[in-house]
Amino acid sequence: MEQSAALHDLIIVGGGPAGLTAAVYATRKMLDVRLITENIGGQVLYSLNVENYMGYQFISGPDLMDRFEKQVEKYNVQRTFAQVKSVSKERDAFVARTETDEEYRSKTIIIATGKRSRTLDAKGVERFVGRGVSYCATCDAPLFMDMDVVVLGGGNSAITAAYELMNIARKVYLINRSPWTADEVCLEKIRDAANVELLVGYQLTEVKGDTTVNAAVFRNLTDNSLISLPVTGIFIEIGLIPNSDVVRDLVTLNENGEIIVSYNCATSVPGIFAAGDVTTVPEKQIIVAAGEGAKAAISAYKYLLKEGKHAVASY
Numbered sequence: 001m002e003q004s005a006a007l008h009d010l011i012i013v014g015g016g017p018a019g020l021t022a023a024v025y026a027t028r029k030m031l032d033v034r035l036i037t038e039n040i041g042g043q044v045l046y047s048l049n050v051e052n053y054m055g056y057q058f059i060s061g062p063d064l065m066d067r068f069e070k071q072v073e074k075y076n077v078q079r080t081f082a083q084v085k086s087v088s089k090e091r092d093a094f095v096a097r098t099e100t101d102e103e104y105r106s107k108t109i110i111i112a113t114g115k116r117s118r119t120l121d122a123k124g125v126e127r128f129v130g131r132g133v134s135y136c137a138t139c140d141a142p143l144f145m146d147m148d149v150v151v152l153g154g155g156n157s158a159i160t161a162a163y164e165l166m167n168i169a170r171k172v173y174l175i176n177r178s179p180w181t182a183d184e185v186c187l188e189k190i191r192d193a194a195n196v197e198l199l200v201g202y203q204l205t206e207v208k209g210d211t212t213v214n215a216a217v218f219r220n221l222t223d224n225s226l227i228s229l230p231v232t233g234i235f236i237e238i239g240l241i242p243n244s245d246v247v248r249d250l251v252t253l254n255e256n257g258e259i260i261v262s263y264n265c266a267t268s269v270p271g272i273f274a275a276g277d278v279t280t281v282p283e284k285q286i287i288v289a290a291g292e293g294a295k296a297a298i299s300a301y302k303y304l305l306k307e308g309k310h311a312v313a314s315y
């Protein structure tokens, strides 16, 4: 069990666009920074095409995050790959505890833990996860070459999944309970595809199979009738929930579980800052998360100066 005696200036939890950008900005202010994260890249690793990050007309998510990581490596960021289980405040220090009971202490902390997929509670779903049911189209789509699949959801993630799958699977049913919430520019990409069928007003009631999935049963929400689709893959893309559990009892969250932040990424607790998708900042985009990460790092630095806990650094 590692017990770091060091009191860092800043701990950053999360290695997505927000956390990595915060790491660069903070080390350029000569802060002593520890980045604790489960992975490098976060949700961007699941994005095959990024077409809206400035400076690149087109880049894959993993390539973009590889470039972020290389930039972080230019600076003295101490990295720990672990899941943070809790954050607490003990006298003048914040303590981040990992799942293996390692403890790291700091004067300030930035929570940049992003979001994760919302799970679906319907008969058979849990039993078939990894055996036909998937929460990650980018990861699992290649396993469904020339097969018939369902994508559940009506937002951008669901449309992105259907777009990826339509070039791999034989038939893609894109099904949502309520009207589409995806951007029109995303919907346009799949609307005219010969092998994509869009259905609105249907709810998944059961996943059937023996060792793997062989059917999905849906209820028509208008007349309550049931339809059974003979599919071998079911991709669940019904939204994301914020990874705010680590500070649930410490800072104020909104009704969706997002960390409430001010314009400068401050939370309800002085010294705790938050950035990116885990916060109330409305637009969940890479460029926004990166910008918020930069703001959070500068805010943490200014907080340390104001509290007399750090000397002025050069830019």
Ligand SMILES: Cc1cc2nc3c(=O)[nH]c(=O)nc-3n(C[C@H](O)[C@H](O)[C@H](O)COP(=O)(O)OP(=O)(O)OC[C@H]3O[C@@H](n4cnc5c(N)ncnc54)[C@H](O)[C@@H]3O)c2cc1C
Binding pocket: 013, 014, 015, 016, 017, 018, 019, 036, 037, 038, 039, 040, 041, 042, 043, 044, 046, 047, 049, 050, 051, 052, 053, 082, 083, 084, 085, 112, 113, 114, 115, 157, 160, 243, 246, 275, 276, 277, 278, 284, 285, 286, 287, 289
């Ligand atoms: C399929 C898909 C496609 C997308 N396409 C685009 C696109 O084309 N353009 C665009 O701008 N945006 C896109 N987005 C949105 C974009 O990916 C997010 O807005 C962005 O990744 C948010 O960055 P973040 O750093 O706030 O969080 P995340 O990317 O979610 O990163 C969070 C990080 O925190 C870590 N973490 C979480 N909890 C813990 C913990 N307890 N302990 C330690 N580490 C933890 C994770 O491992 C991860 O490294 C897409 C999202 C998805 C899901």
